[in-house]
Amino acid sequence: MENLIEIKGVTHAYKTKAGPLPVLDDLNIAIPEGKFCAVVGPSGCGKSTLTRLIAGLMFPDTGEVWLHGQIVKSPRKTVGMAFQNPVLLEWRTILQNVVLPLEIVAPGMPKRQKEARAMELLALVGLEGFEHKRPSELSGGMRQRASLCRSLVHKPEVLILDEPFGALDAFTREDLWQTMHELRAEEPFTGLLITHDLRESVYLADQVVVLSGRPATTQYVMDIPMPSPRPINMLYEPDAVEKLARLRREIEIAQGRVPAEGGA
Amino acid sequence: MSINWQKILTPILGLAVFAILWEALVWYMGWPTFKMAAPSDIWPAFLRFQPLFYEYGWQTLWRTVVGLGLAVVVGTLLGMIMGLSRVMNDALYPLLVGFNAIPKATVVPVVALMFVGQHDFNTILVAFMISFFPIAVSVAIGLSTLEPEYRDILRSLGASRFTVFWKIALPKTLPEFFGALKVAVTLAFIGTNLVEIITPHGRGLGHLFQSAQINSDFPLMFAVLIALAILGIVLYYVVVALERIFAGWAERSPT
Numbered sequence: 001m002e003n004l005i006e007i008k009g010v011t012h013a014y015k016t017k018a019g020p021l022p023v024l025d026d027l028n029i030a031i032p033e034g035k036f037c038a039v040v041g042p043s044g045c046g047k048s049t050l051t052r053l054i055a056g057l058m059f060p061d062t063g064e065v066w067l068h069g070q071i072v073k074s075p076r077k078t079v080g081m082a083f084q085n086p087v088l089l090e091w092r093t094i095l096q097n098v099v100l101p102l103e104i105v106a107p108g109m110p111k112r113q114k115e116a117r118a119m120e121l122l123a124l125v126g127l128e129g130f131e132h133k134r135p136s137e138l139s140g141g142m143r144q145r146a147s148l149c150r151s152l153v154h155k156p157e158v159l160i161l162d163e164p165f166g167a168l169d170a171f172t173r174e175d176l177w178q179t180m181h182e183l184r185a186e187e188p189f190t191g192l193l194i195t196h197d198l199r200e201s202v203y204l205a206d207q208v209v210v211l212s213g214r215p216a217t218t219q220y221v222m223d224i225p226m227p228s229p230r231p232i233n234m235l236y237e238p239d240a241v242e243k244l245a246r247l248r249r250e251i252e253i254a255q256g257r258v259p260a261e262g263g264a
Numbered sequence: 265m266s267i268n269w270q271k272i273l274t275p276i277l278g279l280a281v282f283a284i285l286w287e288a289l290v291w292y293m294g295w296p297t298f299k300m301a302a303p304s305d306i307w308p309a310f311l312r313f314q315p316l317f318y319e320y321g322w323q324t325l326w327r328t329v330v331g332l333g334l335a336v337v338v339g340t341l342l343g344m345i346m347g348l349s350r351v352m353n354d355a356l357y358p359l360l361v362g363f364n365a366i367p368k369a370t371v372v373p374v375v376a377l378m379f380v381g382q383h384d385f386n387t388i389l390v391a392f393m394i395s396f397f398p399i400a401v402s403v404a405i406g407l408s409t410l411e412p413e414y415r416d417i418l419r420s421l422g423a424s425r426f427t428v429f430w431k432i433a434l435p436k437t438l439p440e441f442f443g444a445l446k447v448a449v450t451l452a453f454i455g456t457n458l459v460e461i462i463t464p465h466g467r468g469l470g471h472l473f474q475s476a477q478i479n480s481d482f483p484l485m486f487a488v489l490i491a492l493a494i495l496g497i498v499l500y501y502v503v504v505a506l507e508r509i510f511a512g513w514a515e516r517s518p519t
C-alpha cells in the first residue's frame with residue numbers, strides 16, 4: 001500500500017534568543033493510506049512541531065515531508081486538524097463552527113449543502129439537536145466532538161490530532177475513542193494522533209511511534225495488527241498488556257530514566 | 265417576555281427621592297438661586313432657553329459622534345498595525361502612551377491656536393484625540409493574544425492572512441473593542457465639552473454652560489448639566505445596544 005504520509009530524515013530547530021533549539025533530529029515516519037498512526041513521546045520533545053510540519057504551517061530545516069506523493073511546500077486543503085483545546089468560535093453556533101472549513105475549501109458550495117454535510121457528521125458523533133447551541137452551552141466532551149466534526153467536514157485525506165482527548169475525563173475519553181473508530185469506518189482517512197496516553201495509542205492506532213526526548217528521533221515503532229473497529233476489551237488481553245508494557249519501557253528510555261541497554 | 269417593572273421603576277424611584285431631598289435641602293437652608301438651584305428652578309430655566317438647548321445639544325452630540333467615529337477608525341487601524349506586527353507595536357506603544365499621558369486640557373488651547381476659529385474641527389479633533397487610545401490598545405491586545413491554534417485551524421487549509429483576520433481575529437476582539445468603546449464614548453464626550461467650555465464662541469452645550477456661569481445663572485447651569493447627563497447616558501446606551509447586537513455572544517447567561 002502507498003504511504004500517504006512520509007517523514008524523511010526531518011530535522012528542525014527553532015531560532016530562539018538563546019540560539020537554535022534543536023527539536024527534531026533525523027525523524028522518519030511512514031503512514032500507509034487509510035492507517036492510523038499514534039505518536040507518543042516525552043513532554044516537549046517536538047510532537048506539536050511535527051504536526052505543524054505535516055500541515056505545512058512550517059518547513060523542516062533538512063529532510064522532507066511527503067503527502068500523497070508530493071513534498072509539502074504550503075498548507076493544503078486536504079488536511080484536517082484538531083487540538084487539545086477545541087478552539088471553537090464562541091460567536092458561531094456549533095453548526096456554523098463545523099461548517100467553517102468548507103467556507104475556505106469550497107466557498108462555492110451552496111449553504112444548504114455545507115450544512116447538510118456538517119449535520120451528517122454531527123449526527124455521527126451524537127450531537128444532533130445541539131447544532132444551534134453556542135460552544136459555551138456544551139460540555140467539554142461535546143465541544144471536542146464538535147471540533148472533531150470540524151476537522152473532518154471537508155473530507156480531508158489526512159487527519160492530524162494533537163492530544164484531542166488530553167483534557168477529558170476517562171469515561172468521556174473512552175467514549176470518544178469509540179467515536180473515532182466509528183468515524184474511521186464511516187469515512188476512511190489517514191490519521192496521525194499525538195497522545196500521552198499509551199492505552200489510547202494502542203486502542204486507536206495501527207502503528208505506534210515512540211519519539212525520543214528532545215531533539216526527537218524515531219526511537220521505536222510498534223505495529224498493532226488489529227481491525228479498525230475494535231472492542232475496548234482488547235486492551236485487557238495479554239497481547240495488548242504486553243504491548244503497553246513494552247511502550248512504557250520505551251517511554252522511560254526516551255525520558256532518559258532507563259538506559260537503552262537495560263530494555264528488551 | 266414580560267416587562268420587568270422592578271427594573272424600570274427602581275431607578276425612577278431613586279431619582280425621585282434624590283430630587284425631593286435636594287429640593288428639601290435648598291428649601292430648608294433657604295439658599296437663593298444664585299447660590300444653589302433647586303430642582304423646581306431647573307425646569308423653568310430649561311423652558312426659557314429651550315431652542316438653544318436643542319440647537320447646542322445637537323451640536324455637542326454630532327461633534328462627539330464624529331470625533332468618536334474618527335477614533336474608532338484610527339484606533340482600530342492603529343490597533344491592527346500594533347496587534348499584527350511585533351515591530352510596529354514596539355515602535356508605536358511608547359509614543360501612544362506618551363501622547364495619552366498629556367492632560368488634554370493643555371491640548372485645547374494649542375489646538376485652538378493652531379486652527380483659529382475652526383470650532384467644529386477643533387472640537388472633533390480633541391474628542392478624537394482623547395478617545396482613540398483605549399480603542400487602539402484593546403484592539404492591539406485582542407489581536408496579539410489570539411491563541412495560535414485559532415489561526416492554525418484556518419491557515420492549515422491555506423486560508424489567507426486576511427481571511428484569518430476577517431473570520432477569526434476580528435470577531436474575537438469585538439468584546440474587547442466594545443469594552444474600550446464604552447470608555448471611549450465617555451472620553452469623547454468629555455473632550456467635546458472641554459473645548460466648548462474653554463474656547464470662546466464655541467457654541468454647543470459647553471458654551472451654554474459657560475455663558476450661564478458668567479451670568480451666575482445657577483438654574484441654567486444645572487439645567488445644562490442635566491442635559492449633558494442625559495446626552496451622556498444616551499450615547500453610552502447606544503454603545504451598549506451595539507455591543508448587544510455585535511458581541512452579544514460574549515455575554516454569559518447568569519447561572
Ligand SMILES: Nc1ncnc2c1ncn2[C@@H]1O[C@H](COP(=O)(O)OP(=O)(O)OP(=O)(O)O)[C@@H](O)[C@H]1O
Binds near residue numbers: 014015023046048049
Ligand atoms: N515557536 C517556538 N519558538 C521557539 N521554541 C518553540 C516554539 N514552539 C515550541 N518550541 C519549543 O520546542 C520544543 C518542542 O515543542 P512542541 O510543542 O513541539 O513539544 P510537544 O512534544 O508538543 O510538547 P507537549 O507534549 O508538551 O505538547 C519545546 O521545548 C518548546 O519549548
Ligand SMILES: [Mg+2]
Binds near residue numbers: 162
Ligand atoms: Mg504539544
